[in-house]
Amino acid sequence: MTTRIGVITFPGSLDDRDAQRAVRMAGAEPVALWHGDHDLQGVDAVILPGGFSYGDYLRAGAIAAVSPIMTELKDAAGKGMPILGICNGFQMLVEAHLLPGGLIRNAHQQFIRRDQLLTVENADTAWTHQFSKGQEITIPLKNADGGYIADAETLARVEGEGLVTFRYAGVNPNGSLDDIAGLTNPAGNVVGLMPHPEHAIEPGFGPDTPVAMRSGVDGLAFFTSAVQALQAV
Amino acid sequence: MPTIVVEVMPKAELLDPQGKAVAGALARLGKSEFTDVRIGKRFELTVDGPITDATRATVQQIADDILSNAVIEDVVAIHYPEGSEA
Numbered sequence: 001m002t003t004r005i006g007v008i009t010f011p012g013s014l015d016d017r018d019a020q021r022a023v024r025m026a027g028a029e030p031v032a033l034w035h036g037d038h039d040l041q042g043v044d045a046v047i048l049p050g051g052f053s054y055g056d057y058l059r060a061g062a063i064a065a066v067s068p069i070m071t072e073l074k075d076a077a078g079k080g081m082p083i084l085g086i087c088n089g090f091q092m093l094v095e096a097h098l099l100p101g102g103l104i105r106n107a108h109q110q111f112i113r114r115d116q117l118l119t120v121e122n123a124d125t126a127w128t129h130q131f132s133k134g135q136e137i138t139i140p141l142k143n144a145d146g147g148y149i150a151d152a153e154t155l156a157r158v159e160g161e162g163l164v165t166f167r168y169a170g171v172n173p174n175g176s177l178d179d180i181a182g183l184t185n186p187a188g189n190v191v192g193l194m195p196h197p198e199h200a201i202e203p204g205f206g207p208d209t210p211v212a213m214r215s216g217v218d219g220l221a222f223f224t225s226a227v228q229a230l231q232a233v
Numbered sequence: 234m235p236t237i238v239v240e241v242m243p244k245a246e247l248l249d250p251q252g253k254a255v256a257g258a259l260a261r262l263g264k265s266e267f268t269d270v271r272i273g274k275r276f277e278l279t280v281d282g283p284i285t286d287a288t289r290a291t292v293q294q295i296a297d298d299i300l301s302n303a304v305i306e307d308v309v310a311i312h313y314p315e316g317s318e319a
Binding site for chain 1: 254
C-alpha cells in the first residue's frame with residue numbers, strides 16, 4: 001500500500017507545496033491537510049511546513065499551535081506517528097510543547113538565507129535513520145526567528161537524552177544555544193528543524209555543492225527515511 | 234466596557250535581541266546613561282460585561298497558556314480596571 005504523508009496548510013504557509021513534492025519524490029503520496037479541520041484523513045505521517053503562519057503574530061508558530069487540527073496532531077504524536085516540523089513547523093512544535101525549548105529572533109535581528117552545513121547528531125529517528133551520526137549535510141536555511149533557547153535544566157536534559165538531532169556546523173547563523181538546529185522527542189517520531197530539507201531534494205534546485213551548482217539533494221533522505229520506517233511497520 | 238491589561242516580558246536570563254538593538258541605537262545617540270533596554274508586550278483584553286472571579290481565572294489561564302510562552306517569557310503583571318476588585 002502506498003504510504004500517505006499529510007502536509008498541513010495554515011494561513012501564511014509558504015512551503016506546503018514544496019513539502020508535498022518532496023513526499024512524492026520520496027515515493028509516497030502527499031495528502032493536503034487543512035489547519036481548520038479536525039481530521040488527519042488517515043495519513044501515516046504529517047509534515048508541518050515552513051512559512052509565516054498568522055504573520056508570526058504573537059510569537060512565531062504560536063497561533064498555529066492552537067489550530068483545530070493540532071488536537072488530532074498531538075494525539076497522533078503521542079501514538080508514535082512520524083511528524084516533521086520544518087522552520088515555522090518547528091516553531092509550532094515547540095509552541096505546542098511537542099518539543100522542548102523555544103525559538104526567538106535571530107541574535108543579529110536579520111533574516112538569513114544561506115546553504116547551511118549541518119552535523120547529524122541523532123540518526124535513530126523516523127526522519128533521520130538513513131543518515132549516519134556525525135554525517136555532514138547541506139540544507140538551505142531561511143528564517144528570522146531561528147534562535148534556539150531553553151533554560152539550563154531543559155538544555156541539560158535535551159543534551160543528556162540525545163534529543164539534539166542536528167547542529168549548525170562551520171558557523172552558528174542565529175545564536176542558537178549549543179548550535180542546535182533541530183530536535184527530536186524521546187520516542188524519535190517527532191522531529192523539528194529550522195533548515196528546509198524539502199528545498200534539497202532535486203538536482204538543479206538544491207544548494208550548491210563542490211560537484212555542481214544547485215546539485216545538493218541531502219534533504220531527500222528525511223522523506224525516504226520516513227517512508228522506509230512506515231513501510232517496515 | 235472594562236479593559237484588562239496583561240504584560241509579558243522575555244525572561245531576564247535570556248537574550249532579548251530587539252532590546253539589545255535598541256540599546257545599541259541609544260548608545261550611538263549618546264544616551265549613555267541607559268545601560269540596558271528590554272522589549273515586552275502589552276495586551277489589552279476588553280470584556281463584555283462585569284469582571285467576575287471566573288473572568289479572572291480565564292485571564293490568568295490565557296496569559297499563561299497563550300499570551301506568553303513560559304519557556305521564553307514571563308507574565309509580569311495583570312492589571313484590572315479600578316473598581317473591579319473581587
